[in-house]
Amino acid sequence: MFRNRVRTLLLTGSAAVATVGTAHAQTAAQNTTAGTSISNTASVTYTVNGTAQTTNSTTATFVVDRKVNFTVIADQGGTKTQVNLGQVDAVTKFKVTNTTNGIQDFYLDPGQSLIADGLVTGIDDFDMSSLRVFVDSNNNGVYDAGVDTKTYVDELAPDASVAVFIVGNVPASGTLSQANVNLQVIAAAGGLANTRGDLLVPTVLNSDATVDIVFADDDNDGIGVDLPRNGEGRAYASYEIGTRNVALTVTKSALVLSDGVSTLNPKALPGALVQYCLFVRNATLTASANGVQLNDIVPANTTYVPGSITIGTPGGTCVSLGSTEDDDADDAAETDGVTASFNSTNRNVNAIVGNVGGGGTVAVAFKVTIN
Amino acid sequence: MPNPIRTIAPIAIPLAAMLCAAPAFAAGPLQVEAKVLTEQKTRAADGTVRVALVPARRIVPGDRVTFVLAYRNTGAQPIGNVVLDNPVPKGIAYRAPAATSAAPDLSVDGKTFGPLASLRVAAANGTTRAATPDDVTHVRWRLERPITAGAQGQLAFDAVLR
Numbered sequence: 001m002f003r004n005r006v007r008t009l010l011l012t013g014s015a016a017v018a019t020v021g022t023a024h025a026q027t028a029a030q031n032t033t034a035g036t037s038i039s040n041t042a043s044v045t046y047t048v049n050g051t052a053q054t055t056n057s058t059t060a061t062f063v064v065d066r067k068v069n070f071t072v073i074a075d076q077g078g079t080k081t082q083v084n085l086g087q088v089d090a091v092t093k094f095k096v097t098n099t100t101n102g103i104q105d106f107y108l109d110p111g112q113s114l115i116a117d118g119l120v121t122g123i124d125d126f127d128m129s130s131l132r133v134f135v136d137s138n139n140n141g142v143y144d145a146g147v148d149t150k151t152y153v154d155e156l157a158p159d160a161s162v163a164v165f166i167v168g169n170v171p172a173s174g175t176l177s178q179a180n181v182n183l184q185v186i187a188a189a190g191g192l193a194n195t196r197g198d199l200l201v202p203t204v205l206n207s208d209a210t211v212d213i214v215f216a217d218d219d220n221d222g223i224g225v226d227l228p229r230n231g232e233g234r235a236y237a238s239y240e241i242g243t244r245n246v247a248l249t250v251t252k253s254a255l256v257l258s259d260g261v262s263t264l265n266p267k268a269l270p271g272a273l274v275q276y277c278l279f280v281r282n283a284t285l286t287a288s289a290n291g292v293q294l295n296d297i298v299p300a301n302t303t304y305v306p307g308s309i310t311i312g313t314p315g316g317t318c319v320s321l322g323s324t325e326d327d328d329a330d331d332a333a334e335t336d337g338v339t340a341s342f343n344s345t346n347r348n349v350n351a352i353v354g355n356v357g358g359g360g361t362v363a364v365a366f367k368v369t370i371n
Numbered sequence: 372m373p374n375p376i377r378t379i380a381p382i383a384i385p386l387a388a389m390l391c392a393a394p395a396f397a398a399g400p401l402q403v404e405a406k407v408l409t410e411q412k413t414r415a416a417d418g419t420v421r422v423a424l425v426p427a428r429r430i431v432p433g434d435r436v437t438f439v440l441a442y443r444n445t446g447a448q449p450i451g452n453v454v455l456d457n458p459v460p461k462g463i464a465y466r467a468p469a470a471t472s473a474a475p476d477l478s479v480d481g482k483t484f485g486p487l488a489s490l491r492v493a494a495a496n497g498t499t500r501a502a503t504p505d506d507v508t509h510v511r512w513r514l515e516r517p518i519t520a521g522a523q524g525q526l527a528f529d530a531v532l533r
Contacts, residue, residue: 031432032462032533040405040438042457046450046518048400057403057440057455064462064532067431101432203429214431 028158031101034066035211065212068200069099070106072185072220072233075163080122080240084287086172090128091143092237094164094183098156103190105197106153108133110166113182113236126176128168128239133183136163143167152188152196170239179239187217187231200231246284248356250294253277255317257367270370274302277318278364282356292353294364297346301371304347308367309340311351318365325351340364400446401518403455406439434532437469440512443523451517455526457510462533465507469527477502478509 032038042057075095083090098104110133113124134143135150143165153162166181189197203212220226220233259272266272278296282289298304312322325340326333329350340351351364408424415421427436440457444450458481459465468474476484479492479502490502512526 030533034431036462038407038460038462038532040407040457040460040463042403042405042440042455044401044403044442044453044455046401046453048446048448048450052452053399053401055399055401055403057405057457060405060407060438062407062427062430062436065429065431067433212429214429216431 028069028099028101031067031158032064033158034064034100034102036064038062038064063209063211064101065203065214066200067101067214067216068104068187068231069216070104070185070187070233071095071097071099072164072183072235074183074235074237076237080178080238080242082242082286083170083239084241084243085170085174085176087170089143089145089167090170090239092166092181092239093141093143094166094235094237095161096153096156096164096185096233097161098158100187101158103158104153104156105188105190105195106156107186107188107196107199108135108152108164109184109186110168111182111184113180122178122180122238122240124178124180124238126171126174126179128179128181129171131166131168131181134165134167136165139163153185154196155190155193166237168239170241176241178241180236181239182234182236185233185235187215202229202231243284243287246282246287246289246358248289248292249281249283251279251281252296257317268370272370273305273367274370275318275365275367278351279314279361280353280356280364281361282358285359288355288357288360290355292356292362294349294351294353296349296351296366298342298349298366298368302368303371304342304344304349305367305369306342308365309342309349309351310365311338311340311353312363314361314363319363322363322365338362342366400444400448401450401453402443402445404441406441408437408439410435410437430532432532435466435529436463436532437527437529438463438510439469439525439527441523441525442518444518444520447520449517449519453512453514453518455512455514457512457528459508459510459530463530464533465504465510466529466531467504469529472525472527473512475510475512475526475528477507478511479506481509484509484511 039059039061041059044055044057046053073095075093081090081092096106110131112127133151134148135153137148137150138144141163156162164183166183187200189200200213202215215229215231217229217231217233219228226232226234255275256266256268257273257275259266259269278294280292280294306327309325310319310322311325312319323336327342329341331339337354338352342349349366353362356362407427409427409430411423411425413421424437430436440455477487477490478484479490487502491499492502492506494500510528
């Protein structure tokens with residue numbers, strides 16, 4: 001009789017298991033989907049006293065469990081979102097990537113953040129108001145108000161990414177420089193489109209017949225605010241009021257409107273009517289200049305034409321769309337935000353233009369007659 | 372002779388299916404039980420980590436699993452020429468023979484068996500390349516010696532869930 005040479009496996013205790021190595025680096029989409037049932041059966045052939053026989057082994061089956069994993073990063077190219085006082089719907093952009101072996105929903109929770117030291121530079125000295133979070137529903141990478149309205153990540157496939165926007169308003173006043181925000185992402189059950197699934201809870205008791213939930217996410221922020229294996233992730237971004245000055249220029253020109261002699265080509269003759277035109281231009285595209293005020297002394301040997309100050313958008317001979325201002329300094333009756341006055345003592349034309357938007361130009365015109 | 376099973380009313384069919392699904396041993400003398408085990412690490416009080424193989428319950432992609440075939444000769448006669456052919460389940464990547472198990476022959480097509488180094492697979496450009504463990508589709512053991520009456524043994528291979 002031959003002794004069976006096949007040794008039995010040591011099944012318990014400190015079994016010395018040979019190094020097996022993990023699966024080659026593969027993406028989540030290549031991972032076996034959670035819920036897949038894996039069965040193993042061997043077919044066996046043998047002979048008994050020369051007669052060939054066949055049989056099958058029993059079938060061993062297990063269900064692939066859900067390895068919940070994902071990343072969330074600030075997707076701003078390492079920069080801060082530049083904002084201005086009073087700006088509404090200012091956006092910081094994040095990216096959530098699902099690396100679970102199955103479709104996932106994710107809860108999104110935007111928040112103010114004071115503890116972003118080391119992750120973003122600068123000191124947080126103000127809070128954004130009306131913080132909201134939206135998913136890039138149309139996948140164009142930019143926030144579209146009224147279009148990107150979903151507030152949770154819905155049915156994100158393995159390896160798929162989606163942009164998430166934190167949208168907030170900047171306070172209207174104050175000496176402010178930076179507001180840090182964070183996006184907290186929490187894994188939730190997928191499977192039902194247009195429905196935010198319940199938050200996932202790791203399975204305590206392992207079962208071989210159902211899909212266990214296993215959290216495999218890392219400490220996403222590396223500073224301990226997020227923890228590994230908690231099914232949550234955080235990323236940080238900043239809003240910055242970095243623009244403290246704008247490129248404001250004023251250009252002045254004169255145009256003889258009429259000289260009482262020639263209608264086609266009026267000359268600067270005594271008694272001629274001359275229009276002075278001032279263009280205030282803000283060449284900084286990203287910030288508006290507030291409280292802009294112009295002062296211009298009416299030249300010697302000319303006489304200011306009362307009630308001739310107009311302020312508005314450039315065009316035509318100077319101001320195309322604008323309003324005519326009164327000459328007095330009492331602006332109580334003014335409602336359009338721009339006012340002007342003429343001081344006959346020092347012959348000064350004062351125009352309070354107010355706001356000149358980024359890249360915008362405001363025109364101011366007034367008229368004199370040559371003495 | 373008609374198979375007597377066939378004469379049983381159709382209601383018996385699902386019952387028979389259930390029996391097959393359960394660990395029902397075939398009537399033959401050779402019984403083979405398939406098992407899937409996974410490593411469970413436990414840290415002892417003295418700080419050492421003990422690795423035990425336990426039935427696979429919590430398995431996620433990347434985890435190691437060990438597929439075991441435990442066989443036993445329940446008959447009175449020796450069983451010879453035993454060949455156990457184990458197709459590698461979908462989603463499973465073969466890695467190595469389990470420790471203490473005889474090394475199986477491998478195949479990348481279910482037809483040609485041999486050691487991994489002897490196997491080649493078609494490459495995209497029309498040529499062939501050496502097979503890797505990821506390419507293995509079938510694992511086969513051919514027992515050189517008969518299984519004596521009452522004897523038993525186990526064969527196993529290690530794998531990874533893709």
